[in-house]
Amino acid sequence: MTTLTRGPEAVTLPAPAPAGRGRGRAVTIALFLLPALVLFLLLVVAPILVAGYASAFKWNGFGGLPTDFVGLDNFTRLFSSDIFATDLAHLAVLVLFSVVIQLPFSLAVAMLLNQRIRGRAVYRLVFFAPYVLSEVITGVLFSLILAPDGGMANQFLSVFGLESEFLADPDTVMPALFLVMTWKYFGFHMMIYLAGRQGIPNELIEAAQIDGATPWETFRHVTLPLLGPTIRISVFLSVIYTIQLFDLVWILTGGGPSHSSETMAVTMMEFGFKRSQVGYANAISVVMFVLSLVFALVYQRAVMRRDLEGATTSMGGRR
Amino acid sequence: MKRGLILMATAVLVAGCGSGGNDGSGAQPGSSQQGQKPAKVTLEWWHLSTSEPLKSLWAQRAKDFEAAHPNVTIKATVLENDAYKAKLTTITQSGKAPDVFVTWGGGVLQQQIDAGLVKDVSGDVAPVLDTFTPAALSAYQFDGKTYGLPTDIGLVGFWYNKKLFAKAGISAPPATWTEFLGDVKKLKASGVTPIALAGKEKWPGHYYWAYLAMRIAGLPALQQAGVDHDFTKPDFVAAGQQVKALADLQPFQKGFLGAGYGTPDGQAATISNGKAAIELMGQWAPAVQKDAGKGLGDDLGFFPFPAVEGGKGAIGDAFGGGNGLSVGADAPPEAVEFVKFMTQMDQHTKAVEAGGVLPVLKGEENAVKDANLKQVATLLAGASGYQLYLDQAYPPAVGQQVNDSVAELIAGTKTPEQIGQDISEVAKSE
Numbered sequence: 001m002t003t004l005t006r007g008p009e010a011v012t013l014p015a016p017a018p019a020g021r022g023r024g025r026a027v028t029i030a031l032f033l034l035p036a037l038v039l040f041l042l043l044v045v046a047p048i049l050v051a052g053y054a055s056a057f058k059w060n061g062f063g064g065l066p067t068d069f070v071g072l073d074n075f076t077r078l079f080s081s082d083i084f085a086t087d088l089a090h091l092a093v094l095v096l097f098s099v100v101i102q103l104p105f106s107l108a109v110a111m112l113l114n115q116r117i118r119g120r121a122v123y124r125l126v127f128f129a130p131y132v133l134s135e136v137i138t139g140v141l142f143s144l145i146l147a148p149d150g151g152m153a154n155q156f157l158s159v160f161g162l163e164s165e166f167l168a169d170p171d172t173v174m175p176a177l178f179l180v181m182t183w184k185y186f187g188f189h190m191m192i193y194l195a196g197r198q199g200i201p202n203e204l205i206e207a208a209q210i211d212g213a214t215p216w217e218t219f220r221h222v223t224l225p226l227l228g229p230t231i232r233i234s235v236f237l238s239v240i241y242t243i244q245l246f247d248l249v250w251i252l253t254g255g256g257p258s259h260s261s262e263t264m265a266v267t268m269m270e271f272g273f274k275r276s277q278v279g280y281a282n283a284i285s286v287v288m289f290v291l292s293l294v295f296a297l298v299y300q301r302a303v304m305r306r307d308l309e310g311a312t313t314s315m316g317g318r319r
Numbered sequence: 320m321k322r323g324l325i326l327m328a329t330a331v332l333v334a335g336c337g338s339g340g341n342d343g344s345g346a347q348p349g350s351s352q353q354g355q356k357p358a359k360v361t362l363e364w365w366h367l368s369t370s371e372p373l374k375s376l377w378a379q380r381a382k383d384f385e386a387a388h389p390n391v392t393i394k395a396t397v398l399e400n401d402a403y404k405a406k407l408t409t410i411t412q413s414g415k416a417p418d419v420f421v422t423w424g425g426g427v428l429q430q431q432i433d434a435g436l437v438k439d440v441s442g443d444v445a446p447v448l449d450t451f452t453p454a455a456l457s458a459y460q461f462d463g464k465t466y467g468l469p470t471d472i473g474l475v476g477f478w479y480n481k482k483l484f485a486k487a488g489i490s491a492p493p494a495t496w497t498e499f500l501g502d503v504k505k506l507k508a509s510g511v512t513p514i515a516l517a518g519k520e521k522w523p524g525h526y527y528w529a530y531l532a533m534r535i536a537g538l539p540a541l542q543q544a545g546v547d548h549d550f551t552k553p554d555f556v557a558a559g560q561q562v563k564a565l566a567d568l569q570p571f572q573k574g575f576l577g578a579g580y581g582t583p584d585g586q587a588a589t590i591s592n593g594k595a596a597i598e599l600m601g602q603w604a605p606a607v608q609k610d611a612g613k614g615l616g617d618d619l620g621f622f623p624f625p626a627v628e629g630g631k632g633a634i635g636d637a638f639g640g641g642n643g644l645s646v647g648a649d650a651p652p653e654a655v656e657f658v659k660f661m662t663q664m665d666q667h668t669k670a671v672e673a674g675g676v677l678p679v680l681k682g683e684e685n686a687v688k689d690a691n692l693k694q695v696a697t698l699l700a701g702a703s704g705y706q707l708y709l710d711q712a713y714p715p716a717v718g719q720q721v722n723d724s725v726a727e728l729i730a731g732t733k734t735p736e737q738i739g740q741d742i743s744e745v746a747k748s749e
Contacts, residue, residue, distance in 0.1 A: 060715075061412035062434030147584050148574025149594075168518070168577030170730065254519055257576035258723075258730040273408045275716040276430065 048289065054282040061278035074283035084284075087264045090174065091242060097178050098238045103231070106186040110193035111219065124194070128187040135184070139251025142180045143167065146252075167253050170260035177261050180248060185241070189234050196230030197223065229307040236299055243292050264288050357390040360651045365396045365420040366642075367403040370581070370603075370610035372673040384660050391653050399581060401520060408715075411436055416647035418654040422467055423640050423711040424458025430714060431645075432466055438646040441465045443655045450664065454699070455679035458707055459643045468662045471676035472641030473602025474699055475526050475624070475708075478691075482618045483511045483596040492622035496534070496561065499625050503570045506596050513568075515595035517586035518576035518729065521722040522710055526599045527565065528725040529709050530624045530638050531558035537631035538704040545713060548746035551739040554631070559728055559735025561627070566729045571595075576730055580607075587611040599624070601639055602677050602695050621691040623698055635703035640711060641679065713746070720745040 055074055057066035078084050109127060113120050130138065145152045146166040154163045166176040200223060208218045246265035249255060255262035255270070264284055272281030300308060364381065368374055374397070381393040396417070398406055407420065416436040422428045431437050441464045448456070451469060459467035479492065484502075487509035493499040506513040517523045532541050536554035544550050572578065572595050579585040587604070589595045591612025598604065608614055626634045644658045660666060664683070670676045671686040677696050678684050684700070687693045710718030724738035733741070 060430065062414075062430065062436075064414075143577075144583075148577065149572065149584060165574045165577070168574035170576070170732070173577075253577065256519055256521075256726070258727045258732045270719070271716075273405050273412075275719045276408065276412070276714070277716055278412065 051282045051285050051289070054279055055286045057279040058277075059279035060276040061272070062276075066279060068279075070279070074280045075287075077280065078283050078287065083259055083262060083267055084264070086259055087262055087267055090261065090263055093174060094178060094181070094242045094245065095239055098181070098242060099235055102178075102182045102186055103189055103234060103238060105182070106189035106234075107193050107227075107231070109186065110190045110197060111223070113190070114194060114197050124191075128191055130184045131188040131191075133184070135247035136251055138180065138184050139248050142183075143252055146176060167261075168257060170257050173253060173257065173261045177249065177252060180252065181245075184248070185238075189238070192230055192234050193227065196227050200226045229304075232304050232307060236296075236304065239295060239299075240292055243288060243295070357388075359390050359392070360653050361392045361394055362419060362650070362654055362657060363396065363417040363647075364393050364657070365398070365403070365407065365417040367398055367400055367421055368675070369397055369399050370607050372606065373670065373675040376670050376673055376675060380661055380666060383666075384657055387660075388653060388656070391657075393657070400522075415649070416645075418647050418650035419644055419657055420647070421470075421642050422459070422645045423708065424467065424643055425640075425707045425711040426714045426718065427711050428459065428466060428645065429461060432461065436648050437466050438648050438650060438655070439464050439466060440468075440646055440655055440658070444468060444659065447659060447662070450680050451662075452679060452681055454702070454705060455641060457705075458640065459645070467643040467645035468658050469641050469643040469679040470662060470667065470670070471602070472639075472679050472699065473677045473695055474637040474639030474702070474705075475530070475599060475601045476695065476698070477597050477599055477622050477624065478590065478604045478608075479597045479620050479622065480590065480593060480595075480615055480618055481620045483509075483593065484620075487511060487596075492620070493625050495625050496531075496627040500565065500568065503565070503568055503597075507568065507570065512572045512589075512595040513570040513597060514572075515578075515586045515589035515598045516571045516575045516729075517578050517580035518571070518726065519578055520580050521726045522708075523580060523586060523598075523600065524729050525709060525722045525725045526638070528558055528562050528721070528728070529706070530599075531561045531627065533636050533638055533706060534558075534624065534627040534632040534634075535561070535630040538633070538636045538706060540631065541706065545717075545746070548743055548749075550742040550746070551736075555739050556735045559738055562725065562728055563731075563735055566731065581611055583611065585611065591615060593618075602692065603675075605689065605691065606675060619691060621694050633703045635698075635701060636706070637699060637702040637704070638706045638708070639699075640708045641677075714749050716749055717742065717746045 054066055056069060056071060058068040058070045058073070059066035113123055113127075117123075133141075146154075148154065148165040148168050151166075153166065157163050164172055164176075167173050204222055204226070205218060208222045213221070244265055245263045246269070249261055249263050249266050250269065253261045255266040265288065268281045268284040268288070271277045271284065366377060368377055378395065381395060385391055385393055396406075403421075407417075410416065411431050411434065414434075414436070416431065422431075428437065444465055447468075448465065452472070455469040455472040456465070459465060459469065477492070483506065484492075487502070487505045489502050489505055493502050503513040529541075532555055535558050536544075536552065540552070540554060544552070544555065572589050575586075578589070581587050586598055586600075587607040588611040590598045590604075591608035591614055593613075593615065600607075605619060608619070623634070624638070626632075644661060646654045646658060662679070664680055667676075667680060668683055668686045671678055671683055672688060674687075674689045674692060677692060677699065678687065684696060687696050706712070708718075709721045712718070713721070720742050724733065724741050727733040728735065728738050
């Protein structure tokens with residue numbers, strides 16, 4: 001919308017447009033906006049409002065609208081629940097791992113594949129391929145690979161006497177889960193970094209090299225700063241994904257053993273669809289929504305401010 | 320980038336938007352009103368018999384029914400246990416029910432009935448009601464009304480590998496819990512994994528606690544606890560302690576906390592391939608074992624859950640359940656016909672003969688061919704009391720809490736006292 005009002009035609013139009021034509025223009029805009037707006041209201045805004053409404057009720061999901069109003073009870077119950085506390089802890093761990101291990105790893109691979117090496121197109125394809133697989137297929141695949149008895153991973157590790165129960169052991173389930181997440185998503189982040197790296201003019205790199213910078217110094221002081229916007233958006237995507245993490249966990253562990261790999265979305269599924277406590281599940285979804293929203297806003301304002309100059313969060317440049 | 324989140328929010332919300340208004344019946348073109356040519360009808364039929372012999376048998380029954388009623392097309396949706404329960408919950412919360420669906424009866428069916436989703440078939444089935452055994456029928460009757468007809472009834476007990484028992488030097492199945500724990504130790508000493516358990520799915524684990532609670536506290540006390548919402552009494556804690564005593568022997572297969580039930584490396588397959596000696600499971604165990612692995616053949620034996628010394632429960636009290644077919648509130652009349660067709664003597668007996676289900680009709684007992692299943696049928700016929708699976712008997716939230724809590728107890732993250740409190744807390748809030 002901002003681009004519309006600030007677009008060139010807005011500037012070049014004769015200042016006082018005839019009243020009739022202006023109304024015609026408004027009608028045209030409204031007509032073009034309508035389908036998208038209806039879809040947005042129906043599929044985005046309405047569900048959010050209904051979720052907020054339903055989260056204030058004790059409701060099993062059956063029979064019309066909820067009637068048993070409980071105010072903020074669902075939320076107090078949620079915030080005092082051990083399971084929800086573990087969900088948050090798991091979120092923190094996974095975000096930390098993603099940012100500290102997965103993304104730097106993706107970055108390193110991207111930098112390697114930016115070199116002139118034989119068959120780099122093949123490598124790029126192979127590393128990106130897991131991202132194209134559906135989460136369910138990934139989950140089934142890895143539950144076979146990581147099977148404690150006779151799974152591929154253990155057959156390989158047994159050569160070194162290093163067998164593990166992976167997903168079946170509360171102590172190893174989170175690292176194993178993170179491994180699968182990384183396998184699936186590092187290729188995606190690698191692609192983003194590659195694209196970002198290719199947007200950096202080679203002259204800058206060459207200039208640094210002529211000035212006598214070592215490869216590390218070139219990376220540290222030229223490539224990395226110029227990749228800043230790319231890295232910031234990749235961290236953003238990674239965190240938002242982790243807040244909503246569901247399919248992979250559901251297939252691999254179902255949140256177990258005894259809640260040791262449960263995420264908020266898994267808890268929501270458990271309560272909404274297995275226990276028929278839809279009001280409570282809605283409270284969880286509201287918390288997830290607020291968490292994502294707050295993170296998105298704060299992050300965009302604080303970290304991505306310069307990257308998003310002129311976009312919606314800065315109110316069309318009027319600051 | 321927020322699409323995932325929105326999808327998720329909608330997922331929960333779809334449940335809300337559906338409402339109980341039920342104008343969805345338009346999906347079925349007009350049901351056959353009196354006389355003339357009956358209109359074309361499609362019956363949605365949901366069941367969970369994913370393994371042989373029932374898988375083929377049920378498909379054949381549907382074809383037979385279509386042949387006898389040319390205006391009817393039966394569309395079957397067949398899902399594995401956990402997926403079936405989740406999908407049924409989702410659709411019922413949206414205010415609809417399949418035309419014909421498999422149910423376990425109990426608290427879950429009750430909740431669906433309260434929501435007005437299940438047809439009261441009392442009138443339609445009155446002529447055939449007498450042909451069923453009362454035990455098989457009881458789970459589908461509430462306040463004198465009938466909401467479904469049974470296709471199967473059985474009980475949970477121990478299925479064991481005779482060869483592995485012999486290897487461990489065990490001559491006879493244990494009659495008491497102490498003997499059972501002793502046998503577990505003997506099996507372990509002989510290098511055999513004593514018990515297979517599907518820790519990921521939770522429901523198989525709850526059988527141990529439920530049976531121990533029945534044996535120690537007694538059936539009336541367990542049923543009273545469901546009414547009082549109090550599972551903290553010493554007898555229930557004692558049941559938890561016995562589960563813990565068993566788990567402390569580390570009797571389960573490697574990686575059992577991540578194991579499924581019917582999956583290629585799950586509980587059934589572990590028994591079927593001779594990698595563990597015992598599983599606690601219902602009457603369908605032999606069928607699923609055959610489907611998931613090599614099968615044990617004549618090496619498979621059965622013994623009832625042993626008595627606990629000093630316990631108040633009778634050894635004859637049985638724990639288990641069956642399956643029945645219920646009809647959606649908006650289903651066409653043909654749906655009820657189909658349910659009756661499925662449970663007719665000549666039709667149903669074929670399933671009993673194939674070893675897929677146990678008798679639900681009077682006089683069907685002789686059709687049971689398998690020696691183990693015969694033992695189950697005999698135990699059932701002589702049962703002094705009967706308790707439906709706790710995760711079906713109680714409302715869903717309480718049932719799932721029992722499953723969760725027992726899983727935590729077995730994994731060692733909660734104590735017997737804590738799980739009693741956890742279950743009571745959820746039961747009180749329902």
